[in-house]
Amino acid sequence: MNSARIDLRAIIKQEGLRYTTQREAVWRELQSSDNHRDAESIYFTLRGRSINISRATVYRTIEILVKYNLVRKLDLGDGRSRFECKLGSGHHDHLICTKCGRIDEFVNDDVEELQKSIAAENNYVLSNHIHQLFGLCENCQNEEDK
Amino acid sequence: MNSARIDLRAIIKQEGLRYTTQREAVWRELQSSDNHRDAESIYFTLRGRSINISRATVYRTIEILVKYNLVRKLDLGDGRSRFECKLGSGHHDHLICTKCGRIDEFVNDDVEELQKSIAAENNYVLSNHIHQLFGLCENCQNEEDK
DNA sequence: CTCCATAATGATAATGAATCTCATCTAATT
DNA sequence: AATTAGATGAGATTCATTATCATTATGGAG
Numbered sequence: 001m002n003s004a005r006i007d008l009r010a011i012i013k014q015e016g017l018r019y020t021t022q023r024e025a026v027w028r029e030l031q032s033s034d035n036h037r038d039a040e041s042i043y044f045t046l047r048g049r050s051i052n053i054s055r056a057t058v059y060r061t062i063e064i065l066v067k068y069n070l071v072r073k074l075d076l077g078d079g080r081s082r083f084e085c086k087l088g089s090g091h092h093d094h095l096i097c098t099k100c101g102r103i104d105e106f107v108n109d110d111v112e113e114l115q116k117s118i119a120a121e122n123n124y125v126l127s128n129h130i131h132q133l134f135g136l137c138e139n140c141q142n143e144e145d146k
Numbered sequence: 147m148n149s150a151r152i153d154l155r156a157i158i159k160q161e162g163l164r165y166t167t168q169r170e171a172v173w174r175e176l177q178s179s180d181n182h183r184d185a186e187s188i189y190f191t192l193r194g195r196s197i198n199i200s201r202a203t204v205y206r207t208i209e210i211l212v213k214y215n216l217v218r219k220l221d222l223g224d225g226r227s228r229f230e231c232k233l234g235s236g237h238h239d240h241l242i243c244t245k246c247g248r249i250d251e252f253v254n255d256d257v258e259e260l261q262k263s264i265a266a267e268n269n270y271v272l273s274n275h276i277h278q279l280f281g282l283c284e285n286c287q288n289e290e291d292k
Numbered sequence: 293c294t295c296c297a298t299a300a301t302g303a304t305a306a307t308g309a310a311t312c313t314c315a316t317c318t319a320a321t322t
Numbered sequence: 323a324a325t326t327a328g329a330t331g332a333g334a335t336t337c338a339t340t341a342t343c344a345t346t347a348t349g350g351a352g
Contacts, residue, residue, distance in 0.1 A: 016299090017299075017300090018298095018299055018300065018347085018348050018349075019348080019349095020299095020300065020301080020347080020348075022300080022301075023300090038338095039338080039339080040338085052301085052302085053301085053302085054301065054302045054303070055302090055338095055339085056301075056302065056303085056304095056339090056340080056341085057300080057301060057302075059338095059339065059340075060300085060301085060340095075221065075223060077221060077276070079309095079310090079337075079338070080337085080338060080339090081338085081339090095264070095265065095268050095270050097270070098273060104268050104270075106264050106267075106268060108260060108264055110256075110260055111257055111260050111261075111264075114254060114256055114257050114260070115257075115279055118241070118252050118254055118257075118279060119241065119279055119281055121252075122241050122250050122252060122283075123283065123284040123287075124241050124243070124250075124279065124281040124282065124283055124284070125281045125282045125287055126279055126280070126281040127244060127280050127281045127282070128280050128281075129277070129278060129279045129280060130223065130276055130277070130278045130280075131275070131276070131277050131278075132275060132276045132277075133261055133264060133265055133270065133272055133275045134272070134273055134274050134275060134276075135265055135270040135271045135272040135273045135274075136270060136271045136273070137268075137269065137270055138269035138270070141269075141271055162328090163328075163329090164318080164319050164320075164327095164328060164329065165319080165320095166318080166319075166328095166329065166330080168329080168330070169329090184309095185309080185310080186308095186309085198330085198331085199330085199331085200330065200331045200332070200333095201309095201310085201331090201332095202310090202311075202312085202330075202331070202332085202333095203329080203330060203331075205309095205310065205311075206311095206329085206330085225308080225309070225338095225339090226308085226309060226310090227309085227310085
């Protein structure tokens with residue numbers, strides 16, 4: 001895998017933007033931590049590490065990372081956006097436990113193929129999709145039994 | 147199809163709730179109009195018909211309709227919830243044009259089956275899902291050519 | 293290395309959807 | 323018609339996110 005710092009710096013520079021400590025910090029945080037992080041969590045983690053950053057800058061930086069396809073924005077239905085680094089893992093969709101909030105990822109090529117035919121049948125040119133399965137994860141099913 | 151007014155009144159009564167003009171109006175509006183309505187649009191439509199109603203009541207009524215499975219809540223990714231009447235159409239998912247906002251519906255049993263196996267493989271008990279395909283509709287593809 | 297234009301930041305105000313509060317109103321039973 | 327608990331409306335509140343704008347700092351020029 002490429003060094004992420006170099007990747008971002010290159011892109012940032014190429015666009016005539018400036019490579020700042022805040023932008024680097026957000027990008028590192030998104031790479032090093034679990035996926036499905038929300039902006040608030042990133043904000044507090046960085047503040048906790050004595051990195052000067054504001055919420056606005058967290059959002060602004062994520063916006064850039066999304067724009068340059070380094071980060072994917074997720075809407076898991078709980079009112080806040082989640083973000084995941086796109087390096088190091090291919091496309092996947094999500095299973096979400098409605099009880100404990102656990103998030104699992106899945107990949108299914110058959111579904112992807114069907115999406116293409118559905119789009120074709122309806123004369124759409126597909127750009128992306130949201131596919132989320134909600135239910136009870138294994139642990140929470142067992143909890144229900146008690 | 148059953149008379150909707152009777153349906154709602156019956157459910158409302160059965161639950162010890164009260165059948166009000168506001169609740170009837172929201173329900174009628176959701177039935178008679180296109181799907182994918184948002185709360186604000188319902189609010190203004192009803193106000194435009196000289197029906198006394200507040201935003202809060204629109205939201206409260208929709209909450210009841212969703213609870214009793216008469217209405218489905220949709221999140222189409224534009225920051226506000228949409229609602230569609232569940233009478234008169236079976237389960238379906240959505241194709242959304244990213245340019246003009248057009249919304250089409252699709253049904254695909256193969257995908258539904260695959261969702262079940264994906265859930266099973268991951269030891270989830272499925273309760274619902276979100277499946278949305280984003281892209282350019284036929285009209286907007288043609289616009290691009292010009 | 294210093295200067296400097298201007299991009300980026302931070303504090304805070306603003307926005308917008310959705311919910312909550314509470315005084316007032318009204319459905320519906322007696 | 324009286325009663326009472328549920329329902330409503332106006333407005334306040336919340337929460338995530340975006341906009342504003344004065345201040346700061348990056349990075350190329352000299």
